[in-house]
Amino acid sequence: MESEYDVIVIGAGAAGENAADRVVKGGLTAALVESDLVGGACSYWACEPSKALLRPGTALHAARRVPGAREAVTGQLAVEAVLAHRNDAVNSWDDSSQADWATGAGITLIRGRARLTGAKRLSVADAAGNHFPLVARHAVVLATGSTPSIPKVPGLQHVSHWTTPDATSAREVPESLVVLGGGVAGSELAQAFARLGSRVTVLARGHLLSGFPEDARSLVATGLREDGVEILEGVTPELIEPTDDGGARLTLPDGRTLEAAKVLVSAGRRPALDGLGLPAFGIEPASLRVDETGLVIGNSWLYAVGDCSGRAMLTHQGKYQARITGDTIVARARGDLDGRPAAWSRHARTADELAVPRVVFTDPEAAMVGLSEEEAWEHGIRVRAVDLPISVAGAWQHAVDYEGWARFLVDEDRRTIVGACFAGPDVAELLQAATIAIVGEITLERLWHAIPAFPTVSEVWLRFLEAYGL
């Protein structure tokens, strides 16, 4: 006997939970199928544990930057307490509270691994190996997340290495760590482990944090180097071999060798779409694309949200996509939405194109939203970049040696901001103002009236408007 629901969501990570929630809030029934922990990567293996590993070091460093506090803080990070704090952040990998939330929200939670067997039809295999069928009246939503990309480095397969979930759930701090990949995860985890006592080397294929402007990258790189992290840019190992003591030896292109107790592979992630039966519907996992509502292009009932949809792999973006897609499915089921929605309407994921906020939670932080200068020109926008140091009274009050940098990108024709980037201690909290300015298409003339309180780091907004010429 098939169980029937209006909508079936596969994957109960942040994106899947939000999609199912919006569907139920819209008056339809939803089943949420999860093969592992309800809450997904962010709650147990990614954002939450990595930020819990980073925050104690950032707090300690912040106190050391303020005379008076500096003298009071003379000890080192308490490693065991940091790891215990991380365990609290992930609720000791117990998902019962998230499962209770789903049930309380009116969502039917089904434990097991789902695969598509026909149009709007699925089979779920539970832990005992039983298979049972499900059918969706309106839509199926893929919210299956992503899996680590393992680079083809000779020998890597013979070396016991970490991927990011191993690092974020580590019970011990390795004496030395080589991080393969200089992206966001690599930078954050390199600093976390360096501050916990590892001797860390980052091997970045290109630049560290290559998606960020040079000034932002270099502030973060300086912060990591001050923590003892060695950063080798433009370097991919030629060979990795196991050592007798269970570690690894890496041979670099210049012949130099590096030894480490552990290798962490953080070389990007790819959508987790294998094993779902997609090819039977003419969809090759690597080429799955969605439209602005989240509908898989070429299909009329299959949607994708979060990491698996191949857009920005970020929790907040996946949740945004899920809210829009969930509401769209409800609107279409009710006959309230025909065809394609207008940009910035309730049913279009317009911010996916124009306003994705990204934060690197290193110390100092790097934060970016909107278009880069190159992307703006590609969109046909006549853009002017205004770069300035974050050198305001609020910054000095925050830390006497505060060093920060900001870039604002102005659409010269519309006199609105289309992109912004900040680097420096605690700049993540500056980002939402920039996001609002971009999404709200607020003109510079109106921003002139948005007065930053004195003395705050936000005064950089005023300095920017002055530098622009207002």
Ligand SMILES: Cc1cc2nc3c(=O)[nH]c(=O)nc-3n(C[C@H](O)[C@H](O)[C@H](O)COP(=O)(O)OP(=O)(O)OC[C@H]3O[C@@H](n4cnc5c(N)ncnc54)[C@H](O)[C@@H]3O)c2cc1C
């Ligand atoms: C180290 C690290 C740190 C990060 N830090 C941040 C951060 O600070 N901020 C941020 O915004 N983003 C961060 N991210 C990215 C963020 O973790 C992801 O974007 C987010 O978790 C994706 O959510 P999701 O719901 O799309 O996927 P997931 O959370 O991965 O959920 C997918 C779920 O689907 C389940 N599933 C898969 N296939 C099936 C199937 N066939 N049947 C049933 N269930 C299935 C999986 O078990 C999983 O629970 C980080 C990533 C990493 C690696």
Ligand SMILES: NC(=O)c1ccc[n+]([C@@H]2O[C@H](COP(=O)([O-])OP(=O)(O)OC[C@H]3O[C@@H](n4cnc5c(N)ncnc54)[C@H](O)[C@@H]3O)[C@@H](O)[C@H]2O)c1
């Ligand atoms: N603070 C946050 O929001 C946060 C933190 C961590 C991760 N994430 C997200 O999780 C996802 C995964 O993070 P990530 O850092 O692994 O991905 P990433 O794409 O940010 O970085 C991957 C890095 O690996 C390098 N790389 C790729 N292939 C390689 C190869 N063959 N050899 C050597 N280097 C190689 C790339 O050049 C890049 O620098 C990203 O989408 C990221 O946005 C977000």
